Amino acid sequence: MRFALSTEQKELAASVHALLSSADLQAVAARWAAGDHEPGLDLLGRLAKIGVTELAEFPVELVVVFEELGRHAVPGPLIESYAVAPALGITGDLATVALPPHVPYALDADVAAPYVVDGDAVCRAEVGAPLTSVDPARRLFEVRPGEWVGTASDEALDVGMLCQSAQLIGLGRGLLDRASEYVTQRRQFGRPVGEFQAVKHHLANVLVALEFARPLVHAAAVTGDTRDISAARVAAADAAWLAARAALQVHGAIGYTREHAMSWALLKVKALRSAWGTQTWHRRRVLTSLRSR
Amino acid sequence: MDLDLDAKTLEFRDEVRDWLAEHVPRDPLPPMDSDEGFPLHREWERGLAEARLSAVTWPYEYGGRDASLLEWLVFEDEYYAAGAPSRVSANGIALLASTLFAFGTDEQRDRVLPRMARADDIWAQAWSEPEAGSDLAAVRSRATKTDGGWLLSGQKTWSSRASHADRAFGLFRSDPGAQRHRGLTYFMFDLRADGVTVRPIQQLDGVPGFAEIFLDDVFVPDDDVLGAPGEGWRVAMTTAGNERGLTLRSPGRFMAGAERLVDLWHANPDPRVADRVTDAWIGAQAYRLYTLGTISRLAEGGTLGAESSVNKLFWSELDVALHDTALDLLGADGELAGPRPPGWQSGHLFALSGPIYAGTNEIQRNVVAERVLGLPRGDR
Structure with a gap:
């Protein structure tokens, strides 16, 4: 038993974090949301150069990378391209996959090669009308199955759910970092608002939720078990949502604006809670597996 | 990264499991802090000590068996799964002993620890x-x-x-x-x-x-x-860190509680309570995995710092939520304080003390905010 990241895995996280820290993610996301993909594609190209597109066979490395992608609220069909498409035998740079009923729409189908899983068939997708997500950087499209390209596996959906859990942990962590920084700088009543215990306790609760959700995500990556993946997703989405609520609350009105980067992460958490299975569905999957023990 | 137990640990687990199956009293002992229960719990501790199971991580010379922290965790899993008696020696073994190992003299260890392991001194x-x-x-x-x-x-x-x-x-x-x-x-x-x-x-x-x-x-x-x-102060704080951080509340208590809660839900699968049952079970898994992470870090030379407070916040809140859920599943019988239905009401009462002892959760949240998140300390 050794339940800790290796030095190499920590270095991988650090290199992704360093790369993303050097980019203006808010500007990238805003332009991506407006349909101007160029800066985003450039960023994804740089991520590909450090190897993030080659991790599909390595679930622990995948979750390590997805936590960083979430932490920086990187836009794009990341789960689809890095994890789901490879699990379906789809090759190529940027792909997007709809897997109804849990993932009914294709993310960024105007910039990535679109596919849809139709029962046990993997098909090219015929792209229909665009839909508006609550997260402006998630550009969704209706899709219909087109040409058959292969046979689907259940693992594709599960690896997507696993990566999303890690992404949610990262989003929560990014929100907590922003909130901690903000309350240290923002002054009211002659002192930083972070001195107030009511504020401290909100943020401490977020840290606790994230710290205890992360081991579930790592364990699910190790075992690949569907129950473990759903348990991880339940805890990760709840922790990320707690982080979003707390970050919004401690930012006050400035957080309730599209102008502030924090709100983009909040909206992404809101969107992701509904994608890749609802919390209710995941909880049912856990409890059902406990019944059949 | 792996979650596999090695052969030595599995062998130890089997030994513990067999010993407990043979020795755990069929009927629960009276409460350990009652006049009738205290001597019975001391007697139980002596039996554990004879099997070198009262303080497994201690060196052999003091009555332990040099077990790893992973073996300790496995022991605790088995102990709670077997429904074995409360540990009347816990203050000494989980708290004072670690301080003696860190700050005690050889003379103090020789004099205090073997008597503690045998429950000669509680x-x-x-x-x-x-x-x-x-x-x-x-x-x-x-x-x-x-x-x-x-x-x-x-x-x-x-x-x-x-x-x-x-x-x-x-x-x-x-x-x-x-x-x-x-x-x-x-x-x-x-x-x-x-x-x-x-x-x-x-x-x-x-x-x-x-x-x-x-x-x-x-x-x-x-x-x-x-x-x-x-x-x-410095001497005491190492004990306080251990209390909150690792040894006081092993995952075994919550794993066993969550399993019993799932069984209770099977007997009365009320869909309105299903999500809370699930969350309690997930919480127990999270706590066990987090502890495995802590053990892995300590094995590689890491230390416990302010994350002890993170830990204490989680297990104390989990314990209350788990028992709240059980009492709701019991319906009107939730009121009954025992012996029927077994243990839930006394477990709930015990859980209610968790957010208070070993440093209140409000203090722990301050510690987490200031020492982990770096928020300004300010005036209280």
């Missing part, structure tokens, strides 16, 4: 005072130097196990001119010594799980000072 903790609860550095009980030792005077309260225990450990102000964290000394003292009066206090469950201790010029030899005089 230890109470004597931290809080009427004016020093969350604010432990406000302790006023004093230690005055005398020939060959010290004279302790003052009052301790909420002292767990003190109603029946043999000895106690705690902080006393040895330098009357020093303030707050300075001038404190860590003492071990005899609860049967001249000048000690113990007044048991009934807890919420009607059992005297803690007590007040009144000390009136109680002589304690120099040999029972743990660490250097005046260094008591």
Whole structure:
């Protein structure tokens, strides 16, 4: 038993974090949301150069990378391209996959090669009308199955759910970092608002939720078990949502604006809670597996 | 990264499982802090000690078996799964012993630890005072130097196990001119010594799980000072970290509780409670995995810091949520305090103390915010 990241895995996280820290993610996301993909594609190209597109066979490395992608609220069909498409035998740079009923729409189908899983068939997708997500950087499209390209596996959906859990942990962590920084700088009543215990306790609760959700995500990556993946997703989405609520609350009105980067992460958490299975569905999957023990 | 138990650990697990299957009393013992329950729990501890299971991680010479932290965790899993008796020796084994390993002399270890392992001495903790609860550095009980030792005077309260225990450990102000964290000394003292009066206090469950201790010029030899005089705060804080961080609440308690909760849900699968049952089960898994992470870090030379507070917040809240859910599933029978339905009401009452003892959760949240998140300390 050794339940800790290796030095190499920590270095991988650090290199992704360093790369993303050097980019203006808010500007990238805003332009991506407006349909101007160029800066985003450039960023994804740089991520590909450090190897993030080659991790599909390595679930622990995948979750390590997805936590960083979430932490920086990187836009794009990341789960689809890095994890789901490879699990379906789809090759190529940027792909997007709809897997109804849990993932009914294709993310960024105007910039990535679109596919849809139709029962046990993997098909090219015929792209229909665009839909508006609550997260402006998630550009969704209706899709219909087109040409058959292969046979689907259940693992594709599960690896997507696993990566999303890690992404949610990262989003929560990014929100907590922003909130901690903000309350240290923002002054009211002659002192930083972070001195107030009511504020401290909100943020401490977020840290606790994230710290205890992360081991579930790592364990699910190790075992690949569907129950473990759903348990991880339940805890990760709840922790990320707690982080979003707390970050919004401690930012006050400035957080309730599209102008502030924090709100983009909040909206992404809101969107992701509904994608890749609802919390209710995941909880049912856990409890059902406990019944059949 | 892997979660596999090695052959040695599996062999140890099987030994523990077999021993418990053979020895755990069929009917639960009376509460450990009751007059009738205390001696029975001491007897149970002696049986554990004979099998070298009372303090598995300790060195062999003190009555342990040099077990790894992973083996300790596995022992705890099995212990709670078997429904074995509460550990009346826990204050000593989980708290004082780690302080002795860190700060004690060889003479102190040789004298104190084997008796602790065999439950010849059962230890109470004597931290809080009427004016020093969350604010432990406000302790006023004093230690005055005398020939060959010290004279302790003052009052301790909420002292767990003190109603029946043999000895106690705690902080006393040895330098009357020093303030707050300075001038404190860590003492071990005899609860049967001249000048000690113990007044048991009934807890919420009607059992005297803690007590007040009144000390009136109680002589304690120099040999029972743990660490250097005046260094008591630093000595005590290692114990406090262990209490919250790892050894006090092993995952076994919550894993066994979650399994029993799932069984209870099977008997009455009320869909309105399903999500809470699921969350309690997930929480127990999270706690076990987090602990495995801690054990892995410690095995590689890491230390426990403010994450002890993160840990304490999680298990104490999980324990309350898990038992709340069970009582709701029991319907009107949730009111019954035992023996039928077994254990849930007493478990719930015990869980309610979790957010208070070992440093209230409000204090822990301050610690997490300031030491982990780096928020400004400011005035209280």
